[in-house]
Amino acid sequence: MSQQSNFSLDSDGFVFVTSSKKQRKTKHFVKRFVKPNTGESELVERGSVDIEQFLRCFEETQFDLKSSNYFKQTIDKVLPVLSGAKVERIICLGLGKFLECPISRHQLAFIHCLQKELHFDRQIQYFDPVFGRLEVEILEHLNGVVLRENCEGKYTVDVTTLFYLPHCPKQISNNLLWRNWSSQLLEKVFLIGNSFAGIIRNSPRRLLEKNAHFILEVEDSCREIEFKNNFKHTDIFNDTSLHYFDASSLCSKPEEFWISEEPHYTEEDLELITRNIQLGLTITAAADNGNS
Numbered sequence: 001m002s003q004q005s006n007f008s009l010d011s012d013g014f015v016f017v018t019s020s021k022k023q024r025k026t027k028h029f030v031k032r033f034v035k036p037n038t039g040e041s042e043l044v045e046r047g048s049v050d051i052e053q054f055l056r057c058f059e060e061t062q063f064d065l066k067s068s069n070y071f072k073q074t075i076d077k078v079l080p081v082l083s084g085a086k087v088e089r090i091i092c093l094g095l096g097k098f099l100e101c102p103i104s105r106h107q108l109a110f111i112h113c114l115q116k117e118l119h120f121d122r123q124i125q126y127f128d129p130v131f132g133r134l135e136v137e138i139l140e141h142l143n144g145v146v147l148r149e150n151c152e153g154k155y156t157v158d159v160t161t162l163f164y165l166p167h168c169p170k171q172i173s174n175n176l177l178w179r180n181w182s183s184q185l186l187e188k189v190f191l192i193g194n195s196f197a198g199i200i201r202n203s204p205r206r207l208l209e210k211n212a213h214f215i216l217e218v219e220d221s222c223r224e225i226e227f228k229n230n231f232k233h234t235d236i237f238n239d240t241s242l243h244y245f246d247a248s249s250l251c252s253k254p255e256e257f258w259i260s261e262e263p264h265y266t267e268e269d270l271e272l273i274t275r276n277i278q279l280g281l282t283i284t285a286a287a288d289n290g291n292s
Contacts, residue, residue, distance in 0.1 A: 049099060049134055055141065061109045070231035071110070075117055077225050078192075078242045082118055085190060085244070088159035090115065090124045094168035097130055099138070106236045107166040112142070114164075127151075154179040157188045165193030166240070170203075170212045171265055177214035181260045183250035186218070195241040196222055211265050217257075221249035 065071050092111055098104035115124060126139050127147040136146045153172035155163075156179050165172055173193060180186050196215050200208065208216050225242040 051134070051138060051141065054099070054138065058105070058109065061105060062113055065106060065109045065231075066113045068231060070228070070237065071113060073230070074227050075114070077227070078114075079117060081225065081242065081244060082162065082190060085160050087118060087120065087162045087190065089122070089157075089161040090120060090164065091155060091161060092124055092126045092164040092166075093128065093153060093172060094165055095126060095128050095131075096166075097132075097135065099132075099134055103233075103236050104166075106233065110166075110237070111164045156180060157185055160188045160190070162190045162192065165191065168193055170194065170199050170215065171263070174212050174214050174263055177218060178260060178263055181214065182258055183247070183253065186221075186245045186250055187247050189245065191243040192240065193243070195224065195226065195239050196243055197224055197241070198239050207266075211263075213263060214260070218245065221246050221253075 090111070095108055096104035098108050111124060123143055123145045125145045125147055127150070128135075129150050131139075131146065139146050153165075153168075153175035155161075155176060163176060173191065173196070176189070176191070177186070180189055196219065199212060199215060200219060203212065223244050223246055227237055227240045227242070229238045229240075231237050
């Protein structure tokens with residue numbers, strides 16, 4: 001008899017689709033690395049996380065992911081491309097609150113497992129404006145570097161770089177493309193994130209012209225390897241692809257194609273946390289702490 005599927009809601013409101021047996025394991029995952037008798041959101045605020053226990057549980061998450069058909073099939077697809085590209089830098093943006101959210105924790109496990117498959121011995125660089133002190137401490141313990149400035153995805157590549165943007169807003173990818181808007185630079189950009197094809201297919205063109213203009217412009221030069229969404233939790237790696245850019249197609253573009261202006265976004269479809277929004281949140285948080 002096949003196992004009955006269930007929906008498991010985690011503390012951040014994310015739904016896991018899983019079997020009954022797996023659901024029980026996922027439901028109690030967080031409680032294994034926190035001190036007893038403490039609410040999950042409260043413990044993060046109070047710094048009550050047992051980091052060593054979290055790291056042991058994170059090892060289990062990596063083992064679980066690496067043993068899955070999803071990871072094996074994905075690696076078979078992407079490893080030839082990324083190994084051939086000789087990636088020299090990995091930047092991970094928008095990972096989220098992985099102490100609280102199982103989805104973010106699995107996405108962190110993915111980039112660590114991929115790092116090992118690539119035999120990448122340098123430090124992964126991370127940024128997310130929602131990172132707290134504990135997330136920073138854990139990433140540094142995992143030999144990562146946490147970037148301090150919110151560049152809104154506007155990173156210029158000087159070496160072949162893999163960007164890992166798990167479920168990031170399309171404006172982040174769009175900003176990244178704009179910052180590297182030349183054939184010489186785009187050849188060095190490799191990006192794992194939300195499918196460009198899916199973004200174009202599922203969004204009104206009028207919004208894409210405003211908020212994903214560079215994704216639209218480079219569509220015919222982008223090569224996309226779709227990740228088959230067959231992991232046991234179907235809302236972690238859904239709609240994810242590896243993107244890279246065809247050198248011959250880029251070089252065939254006329255000079256006027258590369259004339260560009262920095263993108264500015266409408267609030268109608270704004271998803272990312274900009275530097276101004278981040279500053280406002282920081283000021284608000286400081287004021288709330290001062291009044292508490």
